[in-house]
Amino acid sequence: MQNALPATTDYKEVTAALRQYNYDPDEVISVFLAIFGDSLENSFQGQQYFEDPLLKRDLWEKERKIECLQHALQEKEKEIKNFYVKCKHLQEENHSLNRIIDSLNARVIKLEDEHEKDLDIISTLQKGPFIHHNPASLPAPIPPKHLLEPHKVTSLLRVARELNICNQHLKVSIGRHLSDLSRRMNDLGNTVLKMKDFELGAAKETEELRALYQREALERKLLYNQLQELRGNIRVFCRCRPDTQSQSCLDFPSDDEIHVNQNGSRKKFSFDKVFSPQSTQEDVFTDTLPIITSCVDGYNVSILAYGQTGSGKTYTMMGTQEKPGVNIRSIRALLHICHERETIRYTIKISMLEIYNETVKDLLSKNIGDLLDLRTQGKNVTVHGLTETEVATEADIREIMTLGEKNRTVASTKMNTESSRSHLMVMLRVSGMDSISGVASFGTLTLCDLAGSERISKTEATGQRLVEAAAINKSLTSLGQVFTALKTNALHVPYRNSKLTHLLQPSLSGNAKACVFVTVSPDVKNLGETLNSLLFGSSIQQIALGKVAPQITSTRAAK
């Protein structure tokens, strides 16, 4: 073994030689190191591996790996070489196959040419002496150069026979296809008949469903209306404005009661709802929402604010930009309900007018000064020449209302320099067309901010102001008379006693619902007016306007 080992101090060469003789170089080296110590280590000049056994092991493993990789590489190279040889073979085979295909193609073309010629000959032969026995009809003899050898003729006749057989097969197959086609046509006819039956059935079902929908929709409206009737066609709410400056003469023991303290005695009033000074605009609107639904269902509905000047009518009805009142909230709700009813297309038209000194003024007209006449058509009262604008969004409506507000006559009185001395009316006509049931509905929403209800004596008005106050007084008195007549079921209801009641007639007769807000001030100085307003409010409660039916017409015959 010692002779076989190379005379070298190179680590790689030594380990390779040891491995060749199946020795583990590490073991040998560790034995040598134990015997010869530093002297042997130094003899391997610059070979750091001997200083650290871990490094040596690492190196050994790496070398092993490199060997394995080299082996694998050699195997791969061999494989690639084999593959390359195979490719070469395949390429050659491909070339020779291409050559064969080319020559076969050439032969096919040649055979096709020959076949064409044979077919020509067959047709010539069929016309010739083999088929025609009448010598007179024989064609001119074929020139000798075209005559075929007998064996060729025999083979051609065989081909002709085969073609004939093919023809027969073809006829049979065509016949089969034709019968199959007619069977399928029959099936198709039957399917079409079934489809027509199905279509008729579906149309009938659709009609039945439409009629059912129509009935259900009407039933819903009537039920909803019955519910409203049970609550009262006229709902009266009382709202007290806040006033921190003065002494309050009012108490609010519950949400439907208000107490007035007068000279130590207490007068109690109850309403459908009482809103204390702390109530928000949102609270105030909550109970008004149901009548907006009725308007969309085809009823005439109205919301009125009644009270002395400065008691909060305009605040309740119009509100402010940040805290919108009943008007804007009603319109929002109305648009929302219309939008939610997907099968019904609604058209909304708005108009705005004021009644001042018993004259009607169009607030949306370019000629604001023009006075308009009221006309009665059946149960309807219309304002001849009143401007109506179609609206679709809240923004449209707000824009119109701002314009109307600008045009409104605002006069001052002794009690409130900014108070309005006219009745303001915003009217929305809502017409709907149900695309499923074909039912059309027409409802109106009248929002009315009445002029101050204070007595003339209190206003100390003179001149023009006195005329205004008298007109307001007259119309509000008429309103009271109408309510009294309705309450007592009087034969005659004096709607025509004032422009206000005349205009409100459709909203205060059989086909209608109303909400009245009685607004009061808590100030003890206004006690007299507060009592008047509360008395007016309680007097109009529980009034039945008559048997209510929605204004709907069907454009289709219901089944």
Ligand SMILES: Nc1ncnc2c1ncn2[C@@H]1O[C@H](COP(=O)(O)OP(=O)(O)OP(=O)(O)O)[C@@H](O)[C@H]1O
């Ligand atoms: N509930 C309330 N909360 C806060 N402020 C209110 C409320 N009610 C009324 N006000 C305020 O009181 C003042 C008078 O109210 P408003 O103009 O609504 O009275 P009015 O009854 O409409 O008077 P007029 O008959 O003159 O139109 C306004 O400044 C208004 O903002």
